Amino acid sequence: MEDIPWGLIGPLVGLQLLLAVIGLISLSKAESVRGPKWLWAIVIVLGNLIGTIAYFTAGRKDV
Amino acid sequence: MRSVWIFYQKEMLEAVRSYRLIWIPVVFILLGIMQPLTAYYMPEILGAAGNVPPGMLENYEVPSAAVVMVQALGQYSTIGMLVLALITMNSISGERYSGSAEMVLVRPLTPLAMVVAKWAALLTVLVLALGLGASGAAYYVMELIGPLSWGGISSAAGLYGLWLMCAVSLTLLFSAFLRATAAAFLGLLSAAAFSLAHSLLPAWFDWTPAALPGLSAAMLLEDGGALRLGPLLSAPLFIISCIAGAALLLRRKQLPG
Numbered sequence: 067m068e069d070i071p072w073g074l075i076g077p078l079v080g081l082q083l084l085l086a087v088i089g090l091i092s093l094s095k096a097e098s099v100r101g102p103k104w105l106w107a108i109v110i111v112l113g114n115l116i117g118t119i120a121y122f123t124a125g126r127k128d129v
Numbered sequence: 130m131r132s133v134w135i136f137y138q139k140e141m142l143e144a145v146r147s148y149r150l151i152w153i154p155v156v157f158i159l160l161g162i163m164q165p166l167t168a169y170y171m172p173e174i175l176g177a178a179g180n181v182p183p184g185m186l187e188n189y190e191v192p193s194a195a196v197v198m199v200q201a202l203g204q205y206s207t208i209g210m211l212v213l214a215l216i217t218m219n220s221i222s223g224e225r226y227s228g229s230a231e232m233v234l235v236r237p238l239t240p241l242a243m244v245v246a247k248w249a250a251l252l253t254v255l256v257l258a259l260g261l262g263a264s265g266a267a268y269y270v271m272e273l274i275g276p277l278s279w280g281g282i283s284s285a286a287g288l289y290g291l292w293l294m295c296a297v298s299l300t301l302l303f304s305a306f307l308r309a310t311a312a313a314f315l316g317l318l319s320a321a322a323f324s325l326a327h328s329l330l331p332a333w334f335d336w337t338p339a340a341l342p343g344l345s346a347a348m349l350l351e352d353g354g355a356l357r358l359g360p361l362l363s364a365p366l367f368i369i370s371c372i373a374g375a376a377l378l379l380r381r382k383q384l385p386g
Contacts, residue, residue: 074272078166082159085156088151089152119156123216
């Protein structure tokens with residue numbers, strides 16, 4: 067574990083988290099989404115990259 | 130001209146409010162930097178997954194910097210293009226089906242101005258996402274694998290962007306007369322059919338925009354490979370005809386069916 071180059075992996079993890087946070091903020095502010103909100107929250111948190119893409123393209127009504 | 134600018138500002142405001150201007154660049158950066166990381170750490174990733182026959186990992190060679198950069202840009206033609214088609218599909222279709230196109234167009238705004246403004250807003254998002262994504266990928270390739278020339282990277286990314294913009298413009302055209310999902314589906318399908326035709330019959334389709342990804346790869350692999358004029362001229366022509374076609378269709382039918 068100690069030889070993991072965090073300088074390179076760090077941004078990857080950070081961006082993944084940022085994307086999930088943007089998704090969750092957008093979800094919490096949205097008036098209505100396709101399907102239940104709690105389900106999209108699970109998809110965003112567990113599905114990271116693909117989950118958030120799915121939420122923004124399929125879940126939001128205004129894309 | 131002024132109405133185009135005003136409508137463009139409105140489109141960009143919408144891109145900010147729908148988080149499009151943030152999440153698409155982040156997705157492009159992630160796609161771009163994942164490729165060099167997986168290429169470099171492939172033995173570790175496979176080893177951690179288990180079930181690797183002994184001796185197989187010793188033979189793994191990290192691909193050259195140029196090859197990894199080409200693969201990173203290649204990511205944008207799959208997931209990247211899917212994302213672009215999905216954000217484009219609603220642009221005109223949404224306004225027609227919600228009835229707002231008819232309301233907007235009674236004002237002194239021509240259908241052409243509306244289409245051009247929407248296209249320019251999509252171009253802004255694409256340039257931002259591709260610019261950041263390709264720079265991220267290039268940085269990781271140079272850190273992990275080896276040097277690349279920034280000139281080659283920027284021309285390769287520019288050619289790739291031109292190809293993606295052709296697909297976006299085509300989806301925009303479909304969006305002017307179809308439902309959103311049908312527009313995205315047809316846009317992606319025609320882009321795929323176009324590249325397939327080019328890879329099957331390269332001699333016939335070499336002057337079309339479908340040759341652009343290959344040209345982009347050549348810029349990196351052959352370090353300034355020969356630029357062919359055919360695709361460079363046909364792509365802007367194709368984009369302009371898509372915009373003109375979308376404007377004509379929108380003039381004829383502002384409301385669906």
